[in-house]
Every structure is written in structure tokens, then in C-alpha cells.
Amino acid sequence: MSSTAEAPQDVIPARLLQGQKALVTGANSGIGKATALGLGRAGADVVVNYVAHREAAEEVAEQIASFGVRSAAYEADVSKEEQVVAMTDRMVEEFGTIDILVANAGLQRDARFTEMTLAQWQKVLDVNLTGQFLCAREATKEFRRRGVVPKVSRSAGKIVCMSSVHQLIPWSGHVNYASSKGGVHMMMQTLAQELAPEKIRVNAVAPGAIKTPINHDAWATPEAREDLLRLIPYDRIGDPEDIAHAVVALASDLMDYVVGTTLYVDGGMTLFPGFATGG
Numbered sequence: 001m002s003s004t005a006e007a008p009q010d011v012i013p014a015r016l017l018q019g020q021k022a023l024v025t026g027a028n029s030g031i032g033k034a035t036a037l038g039l040g041r042a043g044a045d046v047v048v049n050y051v052a053h054r055e056a057a058e059e060v061a062e063q064i065a066s067f068g069v070r071s072a073a074y075e076a077d078v079s080k081e082e083q084v085v086a087m088t089d090r091m092v093e094e095f096g097t098i099d100i101l102v103a104n105a106g107l108q109r110d111a112r113f114t115e116m117t118l119a120q121w122q123k124v125l126d127v128n129l130t131g132q133f134l135c136a137r138e139a140t141k142e143f144r145r146r147g148v149v150p151k152v153s154r155s156a157g158k159i160v161c162m163s164s165v166h167q168l169i170p171w172s173g174h175v176n177y178a179s180s181k182g183g184v185h186m187m188m189q190t191l192a193q194e195l196a197p198e199k200i201r202v203n204a205v206a207p208g209a210i211k212t213p214i215n216h217d218a219w220a221t222p223e224a225r226e227d228l229l230r231l232i233p234y235d236r237i238g239d240p241e242d243i244a245h246a247v248v249a250l251a252s253d254l255m256d257y258v259v260g261t262t263l264y265v266d267g268g269m270t271l272f273p274g275f276a277t278g279g
């Protein structure tokens, strides 16, 4: 069967990120929501960014606030420069600074290659890649302005880019998405190289198949689930909390010497499972 019991909720050390301010884009559902909640459980104050479904974002913020930290929902389309600038300015004004950016917002617009419209190509690149570029740029300006505050963190700021196993695994029928994540990979490494001397750590988390609305069709029926599990040596579909745990750890000083790395959180999907018996 795909999943085990509920993912454990109490494994996050409650003060790991105390005093830090985190911005999570696309945090009203799926991986972004679980990550925002995880950062809150770890003691960070959290801004929950959303572009649609305000009520869902506000509910996430309320849930985070129930952990005894501060949280608010901010609307912004990450692919729009002026909206990103307004969002980060507002966060600095209302929360004081930004310590952690989780550049998570992303989407799929799948189509076979010759049926893919320019609009589908562009939308995915705009949100998944340009959105991360804009958010990372604005967060970096704030990291640089503030610098290191030793009692808060050893670094001046952390960026965690949400990538995918498809930064590595080609994905037929999803050329826009795979290209966007390939771009995220190189953007992350280049930013990590450029910003490390300023004590800004840039890393990525690359999820495999995680049970969220984005890939509903891939796990919703028993047949689909069986097909999907053939690609996952660890034999379970991931839960959003699996990703949240990785992001919390990467953003914390436990990982202070981790710079420019992609942490694959994929149950072994990138291990070429077809070769377990073939080849």
C-alpha cells in the first residue's frame, strides 16, 4: 500500500527556528502549506503567501498562530515583479525582517510537445522559475541589509528553492515543467555560489511523488497508485510533511554548512528503479 499511518507531527524541535521570520510562497495548499506549518512548529513566524483562495491561506495562518508564533497571509503573484516587491516590503515592515525564504509556488500545465501552447510554456516558466528568481532577489536584498544576527542564526539568510526530481529526470509530456525545474537547479547553484561569501545559504529540496492536488491523477485510483509505486523503491507515496521536515532542517543552523545542495526527498525515485531488475 502506498502510505503508512499519518506522518509524525511531533518530530520537529519546537525552538529550532525561534525568532526567525519565514516567507513561504504558495503556502495555502500542498507542500507549501505543510512547510509553512512545519516552520511554525519549529518556532518561526511565518508569512503564508497565496495567489488565490484567500480563506485557505488565512486558515493556514490561523493554524500556525495556534502554535504560539506570528503568522499572516499575504496575496501576491510571484511571477509579477511589483507584487513580489510589495510583499517583501510589507513583510519587512510588519515582521521586521526575512530570515528564511521558501520559494515554493509552482504549477503544472501538461501537454504533449506539439500540442503545448506558448501560453502553457510561458505560464510554467513564469511561475516556477521567474517567480523563484524574483522572490530570491528581493529576499536577498533584505538579508544583505540586515546581515548576520548571531543570536538568531549563524547565517544572514536562507533560501530553499522547491525543485523536483524532474530537475534530473526527463519527463515526457511535461517539457515546460521539467525545463522550469532544470532552470531552478542551475539558478540555485549559481545563487549559492554568488551569495555564500555573504553568509547567505541557498539550497533546494527536490520532492518526488508527494500526495498533493498537483498530481492528484497519479495517486487517486488504485491502478494509478500501483503504476506510481513502481517508480518508488521505498514503496510509499510521499506526504507533504516529508518535504516540510526536509525544509525545516535545511533552513536551520543544523545545516549551516550545507550550501548549494539539492536534497532529494523522493523515496528513491532518482535511483533508476527500472534497473533494480533490468539492465
Ligand code: BGC
Residues within 6 Å of the ligand: 108, 163, 164, 165, 166, 207, 208, 209, 210, 214, 215, 218
Ligand atoms: C510533480 C508531480 C509528480 C512528481 C514525480 C513532481 O515534481 O509535480 O506531478 O508526481 O514530480 O514525478
